[in-house]
Amino acid sequence: MTTVLNVEAVNRSFGERQVLKDVSFTVESGRLTGFVGANGAGKTTTMRIILGVLAADTGTVTWCGNPVTREDRQGFGYMPEERGLYPKMTVTEQIVYLGRLHGLGTADAKRRTATLLERLELTERANDPVEKLSLGNQQRAQIAAALVHDPQLLVLDEPFSGLDPIAVETVLAVLRERARTGTAVLFSSHQLELVERLCDDLVIIADGTIRAAGSRTWLREQYTLPRFEIEVDTDAGWLRDQPGVTLIELDGHRAVFDLAAEADEQPILRAALDRGPVRTFAPIRPSLAEIFREVIR
Numbered sequence: 001m002t003t004v005l006n007v008e009a010v011n012r013s014f015g016e017r018q019v020l021k022d023v024s025f026t027v028e029s030g031r032l033t034g035f036v037g038a039n040g041a042g043k044t045t046t047m048r049i050i051l052g053v054l055a056a057d058t059g060t061v062t063w064c065g066n067p068v069t070r071e072d073r074q075g076f077g078y079m080p081e082e083r084g085l086y087p088k089m090t091v092t093e094q095i096v097y098l099g100r101l102h103g104l105g106t107a108d109a110k111r112r113t114a115t116l117l118e119r120l121e122l123t124e125r126a127n128d129p130v131e132k133l134s135l136g137n138q139q140r141a142q143i144a145a146a147l148v149h150d151p152q153l154l155v156l157d158e159p160f161s162g163l164d165p166i167a168v169e170t171v172l173a174v175l176r177e178r179a180r181t182g183t184a185v186l187f188s189s190h191q192l193e194l195v196e197r198l199c200d201d202l203v204i205i206a207d208g209t210i211r212a213a214g215s216r217t218w219l220r221e222q223y224t225l226p227r228f229e230i231e232v233d234t235d236a237g238w239l240r241d242q243p244g245v246t247l248i249e250l251d252g253h254r255a256v257f258d259l260a261a262e263a264d265e266q267p268i269l270r271a272a273l274d275r276g277p278v279r280t281f282a283p284i285r286p287s288l289a290e291i292f293r294e295v296i297r
């Protein structure tokens with residue numbers, strides 16, 4: 001795992017409005033990095049700056065330690081928010097053409113296109129004009145277009161939006177395969193459950209400011225609430241009187257409670273055992289959605 005992309009102190013305004021404020025984060029090779037934020041948070045603007053489609057007012061983007069060059073960008077794959085395939089071209093023609101723009105020879109581009117279409121389950125549509133494809137299939141074609149030249153960095157703006165659940169699984173698998181072979185993948189998504197399943201690393205942005213960034217495991221540890229679930233054979237109402245306990249939910253035998261930072265959970269477990277059998281006693285790990293809500297508050 002090596003840091004390949006480094007976004008450092010990037011600022012960008014449109015007119016009077018500053019939409020990126022000191023945005024800094026890194027993307028590692030061989031890892032899937034989810035870029036998460038509400039509508040208008042600044043994800044697309046950041047991605048455009050990484051790809052050089054838009055300039056930063058101040059700040060830098062480096063690739064392997066040096067400012068990103070045109071040649072580096074030839075080796076990047078980008079799926080923009082506005083899905084710009086040529087409607088009249090067939091799927092194969094379009095992807096081969098884009099592969100050639102990224103420096104592939106025709107035969108190589110054709111071979112790679114056929115393999116990718118097969119992998120993305122689009123072979124049956126290979127000779128159809130793009131405009132004849134369903135939106136979900138156009139989306140798969142866009143993903144193929146971003147992948148055809150085997151990019152070292154893949155930047156995908158909402159790659160899962162508009163895909164049915166089966167297509168989501170196919171695309172997830174393809175992205176995982178790419179990461180396994182060393183590609184650095186940065187993708188934005190609103191679908192937090194998907195991000196949670198897919199990502200190794202996360203970058204959370206709100207109002208143009210990075211609120212949290214790091215590995216999914218690290219973030220979960222950082223934001224683990226001192227929250228526990230308990231299930232006993234008798235009524236769990238006694239928990240109310242335990243020092244440091246705030247009851248969140250009480251449903252007869254089952255309860256969810258928060259523990260004050262200085263309190264220890266073991267005395268609570270002992271108190272429970274004194275009253276009878278304990279069926280469950282475990283910390284509750286926050287979901288990404290919960291972390292997200294807490295971080296952007």
Ligand SMILES: Nc1ncnc2c1ncn2[C@@H]1O[C@H](COP(=O)(O)OP(=O)(O)OP(=O)(O)O)[C@@H](O)[C@H]1O
Pocket residue numbers: 014019037038039040041042043044045046081
């Ligand atoms: N070309 C532009 N001119 C003026 N304002 C812009 C321009 N591009 C983006 N913005 C504004 O910058 C802010 C950030 O937009 P951006 O598209 O980066 O957000 P986003 O996180 O990608 O949101 P979404 O998930 O809705 O795509 C928004 O308020 C948007 O209106």
